[in-house]
Amino acid sequence: MKVRLEDISRFIEDHNLSPLCQTEDEMVTISDASLSGKDEVETPDDYWSILVERDSEMKAKQAKWDAEYSAISLHRKAGMECEANGDIDEAINEYAESIRLGENAENDMFHAFGYSYTRIIVLLDKVKRFAKEIDYIEAVLNHSMKDSERGKYAARLEKTKVKLVKQSNDGRI
Numbered sequence: 001m002k003v004r005l006e007d008i009s010r011f012i013e014d015h016n017l018s019p020l021c022q023t024e025d026e027m028v029t030i031s032d033a034s035l036s037g038k039d040e041v042e043t044p045d046d047y048w049s050i051l052v053e054r055d056s057e058m059k060a061k062q063a064k065w066d067a068e069y070s071a072i073s074l075h076r077k078a079g080m081e082c083e084a085n086g087d088i089d090e091a092i093n094e095y096a097e098s099i100r101l102g103e104n105a106e107n108d109m110f111h112a113f114g115y116s117y118t119r120i121i122v123l124l125d126k127v128k129r130f131a132k133e134i135d136y137i138e139a140v141l142n143h144s145m146k147d148s149e150r151g152k153y154a155a156r157l158e159k160t161k162v163k164l165v166k167q168s169n170d171g172r173i
Contacts, residue, residue, distance in 0.1 A: 117136060
């Protein structure tokens with residue numbers, strides 16, 4: 001069906017749709033038509049419902065992302081607060097929950113829980129839970145990061161393994 005360009009933008013605005021509910025190809029077609037002086041473009045017969053459906057899917061994905069980010073951040077921030085108050089065990093629990101939620105999120109949320117890895121590794125070392133520290137170092141190394149950061153974690157992993165062996169030999173596990 002032929003649709004006037006102004007009707008498309010009005011529909012999107014009137015229905016509070018994101019302009020991103022249009023595909024890149026649709027946006028190019030509309031821009032090309034506008035630049036060439038045309039005031040109409042050819043669209044599928046159900047174009048209006050397609051736009052609404054796409055927008056709904058985008059908003060659902062955004063809501064899911066927001067919920068995941070909020071839950072992860074809640075525990076990361078709680079860990080920071082516990083750590084600031086000197087409650088190391090509870091800080092470890094909160095950071096662990098932040099990491100668990102992040103690792104199980106549908107979206108890539110490493111930016112939201114990467115700090116939790118950093119802190120839990122430091123705190124586990126502080127309380128000499130080297131086996132657990134090794135688990136977290138190995139897990140964080142599965143994520144994408146700068147080579148310099150990866151090198152620091154790899155070096156820490158080797159040092160922590162030595163600490164664990166020494167602790168084991170001393171009978172303190």
